[in-house]
Amino acid sequence: MQIQGPYLLFLGDTPRPLDAKTASGILDWRPELCGGQYRLSKDAVDLGLRDYTPAEAAAAGIRTMVIGVAPFGGAIEPEWVEAILAAVRAGLDVASGMHTRLGDIAAIRDAARESGAQLFDVRHGNGTFDVASGRKRTGRRVLTVGVDCAVGKKYAALAIHRALVKRGIAADFRATGQTGILIAGGGIAIDATVCDFTAGAAEALSPGNAPEHWDVIEGQGSLFHPAYAGVSLALLHGSQPDALVVCHDPRRTHIDGYPDYPLPTLAACIALNEQVARLTNAHARAVAIAINTHRMSDAERARALAAVRSETGLVAFDPIATGADAVVDALIPQREAVLSEATP
């Protein structure tokens, strides 16, 4: 799945910034991909991009309209169908993270067939994958893992990728979920794969690469989640990470939505992830802890990061507030070990 930029971010008529989280995530992390916005009403969220109709966007060289809003429950709103049809007829591809598949709406499917536009349903599986081979690949990999779902694994990976690139180190962000795929323009919706092939899909997502290249892989779920631990384990085994970054939320007391399941301690989470990761990469080790300190004062943030640092002996960072420069420093010794292996 490779979605072509630049993007036209579709914002519908929603005035609520929270509903436009997908669009603002893309703009935060890949501003160079965002060619314009398409709003159905003057009251709709304004991301500060140039307003285009689909036809104007196509004329300006924009390639894909991305559904950037997700109001309730992930369905495609009836009012959007005309807008999507306009995009398809203007020759734009359309990418959506909705539950409803674009191609399940007959008018959209027919129009796309006629114009040759591609429809990307990034929440759904695409393609088939081989069973994992377990064979070691060249290149280096870092995977974000977590004490729970929704603790910042995507943002941690994006921040690490940004910090690596800023340091001049070759790196790719590898997306495993719908929003990550829209941000990256590609990836694999790992939780939509058939479980026999999930580890194989993770292998396909980060193929062999140059020895000093880093893949920064977006994690999913948690080994401590009663519904999703199997997804997390398959992704961990297929990714064969050299380095793990553990995402934590010190304010959470139990698995979100599962009040009977207490949050694991950070020590337990590090230990189990390292233990099972070593099945496919004997050198896997945790190098950093990411914390979302969004609602904290500066003093609270400093205290929270220091506490985690002293508890684990690892780098502690907030993907947004502090960035991930310190993680790059923790990764570099591994990179130098690789380079010295490569030049004996």
Place this chain on the structure above:
Amino acid sequence: MQIQGPYLLFLGDTPRPLDAKTASGILDWRPELCGGQYRLSKDAVDLGLRDYTPAEAAAAGIRTMVIGVAPFGGAIEPEWVEAILAAVRAGLDVASGMHTRLGDIAAIRDAARESGAQLFDVRHGNGTFDVASGRKRTGRRVLTVGVDCAVGKKYAALAIHRALVKRGIAADFRATGQTGILIAGGGIAIDATVCDFTAGAAEALSPGNAPEHWDVIEGQGSLFHPAYAGVSLALLHGSQPDALVVCHDPRRTHIDGYPDYPLPTLAACIALNEQVARLTNAHARAVAIAINTHRMSDAERARALAAVRSETGLVAFDPIATGADAVVDALIPQREAVLSEATP
């Protein structure tokens, strides 16, 4: 998925008993389900059942023709299509564990639509499942797990189920793979589920039951398998087993087909399975070790079982050679604990 007995076992024209493993497995474990056999040639494997044509079988009260042979690669042979059509036209349902779906063959699909026959493709997913809730269910559960794939998890579960029933204890065998499903007449092909719902499918497979009832759940894969560990973990979490039976092959040195992956020690396999099982059932513990001693002399078998017994302190058995009576004894203390909980 509930396949109706009695079965007509379809044997094609294969003279090789190994090709008829599915049919002989059904006959070994569920003889009461086997109403007859249908052979396309006098040279075909003879299971000692009465020979019927599909029309005769239907007249005799048989409900389903089961494809009992699997020659090469799991495809439906062109020569079988006429036989399957005859079964469908005679009003029999047809169940198959082949890769090719019955319904993908237009003539079969059309004939089934006309006669109202059901087509069961047990290798493929059926139905959708909820995300796992993680909520504790009533009833007791034992799950077979393994050091690797293909170390006897299905036969161990079938033997435990048989031993429980013989002892007058209410129990169900819960099948998770194609052959198991054909033997049981129902179940869920767990490795064909979408990974986000795999643990949820495992929850659906063994619903809440009477406190003293045992579900004996067929395991899949291994936590030490680089491709399938995620499947095993999701099945383990969703099953919430009280008891684990670890299936082992002392002659194997590495994961089958993965020469770089040494077989785990029995101690490591017990420890990791117990540790992660306790996420969803704090009382989970290993109670027995199953070994396939098929090719051993009596003296070798006795030595192998004694060695495992002394290494682990647990019951050791061979599902075929010794049966699983000793496993029932190991389960009963748990059952009595439940009954005493239930009657204070």
